[in-house]
Amino acid sequence: MSEVKKFLYVNRRAPYGTIYAWESLEVILIGAAFDQDVTLAFVDDGVFQLVKDHDTAGIGMKNFTPTYGALGDYDINKIYVEKESLEARGLTIDDLQHLIWEDEDEDWAEKDSIKVVTSSELAKLMGQQDVVLSF
Amino acid sequence: MTMLHTVNKSPFEKDSLTSCLRLSEDGSTILLIEDAIYAALEGTTISDSIKEALKTKKVFALQEDINARGVKNKVIDGIEQVDYAGFVKLVTEHDTVQSWV
Numbered sequence: 001m002s003e004v005k006k007f008l009y010v011n012r013r014a015p016y017g018t019i020y021a022w023e024s025l026e027v028i029l030i031g032a033a034f035d036q037d038v039t040l041a042f043v044d045d046g047v048f049q050l051v052k053d054h055d056t057a058g059i060g061m062k063n064f065t066p067t068y069g070a071l072g073d074y075d076i077n078k079i080y081v082e083k084e085s086l087e088a089r090g091l092t093i094d095d096l097q098h099l100i101w102e103d104e105d106e107d108w109a110e111k112d113s114i115k116v117v118t119s120s121e122l123a124k125l126m127g128q129q130d131v132v133l134s135f
Numbered sequence: 136m137t138m139l140h141t142v143n144k145s146p147f148e149k150d151s152l153t154s155c156l157r158l159s160e161d162g163s164t165i166l167l168i169e170d171a172i173y174a175a176l177e178g179t180t181i182s183d184s185i186k187e188a189l190k191t192k193k194v195f196a197l198q199e200d201i202n203a204r205g206v207k208n209k210v211i212d213g214i215e216q217v218d219y220a221g222f223v224k225l226v227t228e229h230d231t232v233q234s235w236v
Contacts, residue, residue, distance in 0.1 A: 054204060059203045090178025
C-alpha cells in the first residue's frame, strides 16, 4: 500500500430530495476499506443529513441515516459540522444523531465523533487535505 | 381563479420559494413538498418570510416529507400539514397548479 492520504468528503445536500447524500455515504464506506485518513464535513443543507429520527415510511424511500452510526466502526471518527450552517437552519447539535467511536488506545472509551466548528476552522481543515470529494 | 403553488426545492439552496412568494397573489395557496419542507421550520433564516406570507396566503406542508426528514417538532405554527390525500384534495380545490421546480 502506498502512503496514506488525507481524504475530505464535503456534504452539502439535504437527504431524499436528491441522491447526493446517499451516494456520498456509499462512497465514504467504500473508501473506508482503503485505510486512508478520512474526514467528513457537513455544511449548508448537508447538516440536515445528520438530523435524528428520520421516518421515511411515508415517502417510500430507504432511511439510510442509521448507517452514519456505523461510521465509527470503520474508523471514521472525524466528522465536522459547520456552526454557521446549523444556526441558519435553526438547528443545534442536540438535533443531530449522537455519533460515537471507541478509542482502542484508551481501553475502548466511547468518544464523540461530531465536532461543531466555525467556518474559519473548517476552511483551515480543508486546506490541510490531499484529496477533497464534494457531494 | 384560485391557484395552488407547489415548491419542492430547499430554500437554502435555490430561490424557488422566494420567487413563489414574490409572484403569488394574496389568497393563493402554497404547498411545500420534498426539500421545500425545510422552509416550514421555526428559527431559520427563512422563517420570517414564511410567517409574513402566512398573513395573506395559506401555506401547507406535506407531512410525509416532514417526517422523513425528522423535523416534525419544528414546524411553524400556522402551517397546516397535509398527507398525500390532502395534496390531491388541494389540487382538486384549485383551478390551476403552478410547480416552482
